[in-house]
Amino acid sequence: MSRKINDGLVITNERCIGCNKCIYSCPVMGANISDKGNLKVNVVSNKCIHCGNCIKSCKIEAREYSDDIGVFFEKLQSGKKISLLVDPDFWYSYGPKANEILEYLKSLGVDKIYDVGFGGDISIWAHMKYLIDNHDNPNRAFIAHTCSSAINFFEQERPEFLEKVIPVQTPLMSTAIYVKKYLRDGNLLAYISPCVSVWDEMREFSNRGLVDMNVTIGHLMD
Numbered sequence: 001m002s003r004k005i006n007d008g009l010v011i012t013n014e015r016c017i018g019c020n021k022c023i024y025s026c027p028v029m030g031a032n033i034s035d036k037g038n039l040k041v042n043v044v045s046n047k048c049i050h051c052g053n054c055i056k057s058c059k060i061e062a063r064e065y066s067d068d069i070g071v072f073f074e075k076l077q078s079g080k081k082i083s084l085l086v087d088p089d090f091w092y093s094y095g096p097k098a099n100e101i102l103e104y105l106k107s108l109g110v111d112k113i114y115d116v117g118f119g120g121d122i123s124i125w126a127h128m129k130y131l132i133d134n135h136d137n138p139n140r141a142f143i144a145h146t147c148s149s150a151i152n153f154f155e156q157e158r159p160e161f162l163e164k165v166i167p168v169q170t171p172l173m174s175t176a177i178y179v180k181k182y183l184r185d186g187n188l189l190a191y192i193s194p195c196v197s198v199w200d201e202m203r204e205f206s207n208r209g210l211v212d213m214n215v216t217i218g219h220l221m222d
Contacts, residue, residue: 005033008045009066009199010054016040016062022054027153049152050197065196068213069220072190075213076109082213083112083185085175087193088120090217111187119175126168141166148197172198176210188212192220 006012012022018039023032031047032054034040043054043063055063075082084105091098102113127144134140143165145151154161169177172191179185190213191198202211
């Protein structure tokens with residue numbers, strides 16, 4: 001398979017000076033490649049696991065990432081009914097301002113707002129149920145799945161770990177399933193969080209159609 005360079009979810013922009021901090025912070029060998037002619041370090045998109053480490057480590061904002069922020073506002077403007085799934089980190093990050101921000105989004109047309117924290121409770125319950133039900137199974141899984149980039153890492157670097165991942169849904173998908181199945185919410189769902197890699201989770205075959213848009217906190221605040 002040919003390598004796709006600097007055209008994926010995470011990319012290098014023209015600010016890059018080739019300092020290599022992104023390489024040091026990346027857990028996947030070969031996901032960053034030097035372009036010595038342009039003094040840049042580009043992303044090999046089909047090796048990148050979207051963990052966001054390089055974005056955090058780069059102090060000159062030479063790494064950029066994509067989300068659905070443009071689609072989100074376009075659909076709001078066109079009158080589409082959208083419900084928000086809000087990561088608990090949003091309230092942690094913005095404190096008293098968080099509710100004001102969400103009220104502003106409601107004034108723009110957002111219909112309903114759900115805290116993904118309750119999906120976290122569902123996910124924990126499902127993890128515990130699996131462990132109890134499989135207590136005597138010597139081949140039981142034991143790795144909790146809460147991060148899409150971890151699964152990406154296993155798929156690329158340690159595929160033998162995949163069968164050890166407990167087969168339950170994450171807090172996000174637990175929330176989305178509950179909202180659609182039990183609360184009968186037929187709106188489009190947009191997830192607000194700091195996470196980039198959730199894009200992969202949303203597009204997994206078994207999850208398609210549950211969450212429609214990933215809106216990162218960084219781009220929302222911009």
